[in-house]
């Protein structure tokens with residue numbers, strides 16, 4: 077029998093390794109073998125372990141950080157968006173005219189009758205500050221069922237053909253938790269909010285949209301995973317709905333091509349798979365392996381703030397009848413959260429408006445009172461609007477994890493547009509959350525915003541929006557704290573702190589070499605930091621052109 081090779085598979089030397097362990101230790105060099113970290117030490121100590129087969133990364137004095145964990149994404153949707161849809165996030169039209177011109181050109185290239193979709197539209201960054209109407213889209217794409225989804229898919233705009241195929245007419249009533257916008261004569265304008273999307277909602281089993289097959293999904297995922305590597309992301313939590321999403325990940329995993337660690341949160345309401353069926357299987361989060369794991373159940377109480385759909389107590393300025401949309405009534409929420417909790421499943425509840433956060437807390441409090449359980453790690457996603465007195469304290473008392481998206485500060489201009497600055501004290505309350513002892517994790521909600529973790533770092537520390545506004549600086553946190561949101565914080569939020577989040581012997585060898593030390597860069601410029609190399613499981617999966625590391 078051949079003697080087993082003992083030398084490491086990979087070493088990184090000449091680095092400032094910020095381990096983010098409990099003592100915030102710093103090391104100079106690191107060795108990885110079998111996908112795990114096997115040593116941290118001086119250059120000489122680590123170099124002495126290597127043999128001729130060891131991959132050597134010379135960091136030339138650069139900083140090494142744990143691979144970033146994006147704790148809330150819609151990654152597979154984002155991958156499809158990038159590969160096949162009109163990606164408004166990348167195009168960033170400045171006017172409706174520019175946006176419609178893109179639609180017109182795309183329609184010319186596709187046979188009539190083909191669905192034409194766009195995702196990630198930001199109405200607050202076009203001059204008209206609104207979505208196009210069905211009639212405006214009809215002018216450029218009358219023969220293609222067309223619809224434009226806003227960021228987060230809380231709101232869409234469809235043309236007449238898409239409305240027709242979805243069966244939406246002037247006689248269709250607004251469904252509970254949704255709104256069909258109408259003109260003064262009662263005719264639908266094409267703009268649909270939340271559950272008002274009806275059969276144009278990809279989350280509904282009876283939706284009329286074409287479904288991407290496994291081959292298309294695999295193709296889109298491969299490309300998008302490279303994009304994650306270029307952003308230094310080595311693990312994600314992905315909120316999925318379609319069984320094909322599970323299948324696509326499994327196929328890539330079996331083909332050895334996953335390259336990023338995926339924790340799947342399954343949508344439990346407005347979902348293709350009934351929650352009762354999931355609970356009946358007896359799955360618990362953690363099922364799977366270090367590449368692909370089940371992470372619990374996601375559900376959404378309300379809409380988004382920028383489309384004035386987040387559930388609030390005071391009406392939106394200028395809309396005296398609008399307090400947002402509640403997508404799940406309290407009794408149903410209590411029942412579904414209770415069902416998950418009793419089944420041992422962790423829930424991650426989307427709640428943006430203070431009313432929605434209160435609803436989520438009530439459901440969680442009730443479930444925990446009926447069956448107390450330490451270490452439940454239930455999460456509330458977002459919760460960034462100014463909180464009523466005592467709300468965050470209640471969240472801390474119940475041991476709920478705050479799953480935050482600091483990069484949302486980047487589009488805080490849209491919040492100011494909706495609310496005015498005076499309504500936003502303590503918005504994105506990271507400082508308060510940490511001071512209350514809440515467990516806080518970080519994410520991008522990609523494709524809501526770019527997954528670049530350094531944008532999140534800048535937003536958490538400098539709190540500056542894309543147009544240069546600063547949102548309540550009292551809620552700023554330090555670079556040290558901000559780095560932990562998408563490392564140790566997100567590892568804990570995925571029940572995986574024994575595996576990842578910090579660089580320590582025995583943990584997974586997931587790390588990034590970055591262009592500059594975040595502790596040495598001015599807060600306003602933290603997003604200039606580039607990822608020069610990404611290592612997943614001890615394998616070098618990305619090197620920036622010209623970074624010259626090996």
Ligand SMILES: [Zn+2]
Nearest residue numbers: 148149150521
């Ligand atoms: Zn989300």
